[in-house]
Amino acid sequence: MQGLFITFEGPEGAGKTTILQKLAKELEEQQFNVVLTREPGGIQISEQIRKIILDPNHTTMDGRTEALLYAAARRQHLIEKVVPALERGAIVLCDRFIDSSLAYQGHARGIGIDEIFTINQFAIQDLMPDKTLYFDVDPEVGLKRIEKHKGREINRLDLEKLDFHYRVREGYKTLLHMFPDRIVEIDASASFETVYSHAKSLVEELIAKNLK
Numbered sequence: 001m002q003g004l005f006i007t008f009e010g011p012e013g014a015g016k017t018t019i020l021q022k023l024a025k026e027l028e029e030q031q032f033n034v035v036l037t038r039e040p041g042g043i044q045i046s047e048q049i050r051k052i053i054l055d056p057n058h059t060t061m062d063g064r065t066e067a068l069l070y071a072a073a074r075r076q077h078l079i080e081k082v083v084p085a086l087e088r089g090a091i092v093l094c095d096r097f098i099d100s101s102l103a104y105q106g107h108a109r110g111i112g113i114d115e116i117f118t119i120n121q122f123a124i125q126d127l128m129p130d131k132t133l134y135f136d137v138d139p140e141v142g143l144k145r146i147e148k149h150k151g152r153e154i155n156r157l158d159l160e161k162l163d164f165h166y167r168v169r170e171g172y173k174t175l176l177h178m179f180p181d182r183i184v185e186i187d188a189s190a191s192f193e194t195v196y197s198h199a200k201s202l203v204e205e206l207i208a209k210n211l212k
Helices: 016-029 045-056 065-086 098-108 113-124 138-148 162-178 192-211
Strands: 004-009 035-038 091-095 132-137 183-187
Touching: 004 016, 004 065, 004 098, 004 192, 016 035, 016 091, 016 098, 016 192, 035 065, 045 065, 045 192, 065 091, 065 113, 098 113, 098 162, 132 162, 132 192, 138 162, 138 192, 162 183, 183 192
Parallel strands: 004 091, 004 132, 035 091, 132 183
Antiparallel strands: none
16 A cells, blocks of 8 residues: 555644544554554654744744754654655645645735745655645634633744634635545534544545555
8 A cells, every 4th residue: 555645634622633643543443554643743752842942932933944843853854754755655634734824824914825936845845745634624613612622732823813713724725626536625524423434434435545
C-alpha cells in the first residue's frame, strides 16, 4: 500500500481534532499503519515553534512573521515525520496543514492567498495532501464550543475578534473552489455521530481506492 496523506481543516471549534483522534484509533484497531500528527507541531522543533506562534502573550506578532513561522514549522514536520511515514506506506492523518495558512494568514490576515501559497511551496516542495476534510461551522458556534471545552488550550487565535474568524471561514470557502478535487466539505454543525460517520466514510473510501 502506498502512503496516504489526509489533512483535517476547519475554523476554531469545528471539532475536527476529536473526530481525527477517534478515527485514528479505529483505523489502528483495523490493523492499519496510522500516523496521527498536527500542525504546527508533531515533532520537537515544530512544537517549540507552536508555543511561540500560539502564545496568548504574543499579540503584537506581525502577520507575515506568523506566516513564516508556520511555514518553518511545516517544513521541519514534513521532512522529519510526514515524508518518512509516507515512504513506509503509512496513513498520515494531520490536524491542519497548508490550507490553514492560506485561510488564516492569506485571507483573514489580508496578506493574500497566492502570497502565502508561494511561501509554503518553498517549505513543502509541492507535497500536497491526497485529500483534505474541511469541517465547516459558524464561528459563533465554534467559539461557544471552545468556551464549554474546559480541557482545550486557549491560544492566541482564539482571542481574535469574531470578524477575524468569519474571514477565516471565508478563506476556507475560497479554497473549496480553488481545490474542488482535493477538499471535501463536512457540515460540522451536525451531531458528532453524523459528522464522524461522514468523515469516516470519506477516509475509508480513499483507503479502499489506494489498496487497488
